[in-house]
Amino acid sequence: MKLWSIVTLNGLLGVPGALAIFLWLLAVPLVWVDANFNIVGDPLPFWLAISTDTARSLLSTIATAAITTLSMVYSIMLVVFTLAAGNIAPRLLQRFSRDRVNQITAGLLGGTFLYSLSVLRATGPNLHPEFSIATAFILAAISVLQVINFVHAVSRSVTIDAEVAKISEQLENQVNALVVETDADNEDFDEDKLECVLKAQQSGYVTMLDEASLIQLAKEHDTAIAVKVAPGDFVLAGQTLAVTGFDQNDKKALGVVTEAIILQAYRGAVDDIRFSIRILLEIALRALSPGVNDSFTAVACADRIAAALVKPVSEGLRGDVRSDDDGTPRLKVPGLSLGDLLNMTLHPLRQAARGNILMLDHLGVVLNSLYTIAGPEAKELIRAHGKGLLETAGAGDPIGSDLDFLRKRLVFDIDD
Structure with a gap:
């Protein structure tokens, strides 16, 4: 489950899809409110007053523009991917797919399209969802501003110096996390007492190691864990992932250890x-x-x-060696x-x-x-x-x- 959440949130599926679905479902309560409550009074303010034909035309225009712009956004992203792969480094494509501006732009445009279609379907002679239509107009305005922000971000993403600075910032955070003065010495960690061997169920790259979860788990069981792989290592199926002090039949504890050592088919830059x-x-x-x-x-x-x-x-x-809050050595990692x-x-x-x-x-x-x-x-x-x-x-x-x-x-x- 944790692996799936990382893959979706870091790609062009999780955030854009969730945002698009949220905006799509937003149409349901707003249309219901328009159908059951007179929230603005009669006569309507000029910025809400609209005829049925004009409303349907406006919603059709917004939906068409949103889906057309979404196609343009993805086309621009593919061009940027191609330029980055050829001129900078192919592995930067993972960074571009994790960029929040790209994700939010795609989700906002897709959600605006679905929202406008839903409100358009509800609009007719017997129902004028004025408030829902005004919301569609606001979403269209926000989408325009987001597209401008997207173009600005894309223009920076193909600048090598800017990308180098972003990668360096992430690297600096990763390296600084290794500078800690309170860890125990290797002599304080008795690995010989650990007899339960946990092996990999599949081959793949170690992309993330949840040290906090492992330390907490070891503390709860009053034992220790020695991890044998580090982020970036390629692990073969059957290779030893960790040696623990758990009972071999404690499937729950061993499952937590397995979930904390995340393997993927390709390298990632989460902890590596x-x-x-x-x-x-x-x-x-x-x-x-x-x-x-x-x-x-x-x-x-x-x-x-x-x-x-x-x-x-x-x-x-x-x-x-990593220690818990009490200073007891609980985890050893390469x-x-x-x-x-x-x-x-x-x-x-x-x-x-x-x-x-x-x-x-x-x-x-x-x-x-x-x-x-x-x-x-x-x-x-x-x-x-x-x-x-x-x-x-x-x-x-x-x-x-x-x-x-x-x-x-x-x-x-x-x-x-």
Whole structure:
């Protein structure tokens, strides 16, 4: 049930469909009120007074315009999808389908169409649902404003820098969630006592891990849970998902654990830090390819990745063990180390920038910035990446002055 709710709410089905059905059903009570109560008095105000023929014509116009505009909206979205897949990154299509502006626009237009048809059906010589007709007019006006907002949002969605900033904001939130100072040490978690093995019933990518539910469940049963997979991992059917302290026959508890580890056929970016990083890397690597040759887009991606690394570099990352409110270790999950994060982000950028002095120079600037805020462990890792940067630059056959310039660019000594 949780998986279905995530899929529908994050796509072009759940929110648009729910909004359209709500507006469609709204016609029923409003027409009933018009049929049973004289809510505006007699004579009617000028903005409600309307003849039967004019009312039917107005409702027909609104319905026709709404469904026509809805077709145009979906056509524009398909064009944007095509441009994004070809020029930015194919995996950005998931972000566009989750965009609330796109979802609300589709739902509002579809709902206005269904609402107008319903009121049109009720309008006749014996019934003038003036209030319902006025509501249809208001919905039409709101739809026009929403379409304007939709066009504005679409124009921004095909701007690479704007998309890079949005992805980076999500990545920053995901990474910052790993910076916690109150978690227990691995030594405090006794995994040897956990004997109940929970295996995957199907193959798929781990897209979400509900840690709060697992911690609460373990606390209620006074036990612990060791999860063996992390968001972004591809799990095979029969592979171990978790090891728990529950009884093997406690189907209810094991079912809660299964629901908390959500598997999907494709990757998603709900909890998957690696997925968000790889989207930014994909955009940067495409920009650095000879066919595109857009170094400034790669520079923007490097800047946004550095912004997401601020807290891990300066404060460090939490361990693998999670505790409950009482400080008792309840959950162990595979985590990312600071070295993993730096290697995952900086290695591909540095290797792709070989021979591109502009990008190599900017990576030096990024390393300098991170070094100034880094803790002792992070500084050692950054020095290692600085050494790799100089080696990569040297492998690209640069002129001596360029290599000397890059070496002097680094504010830290790579031999420390």
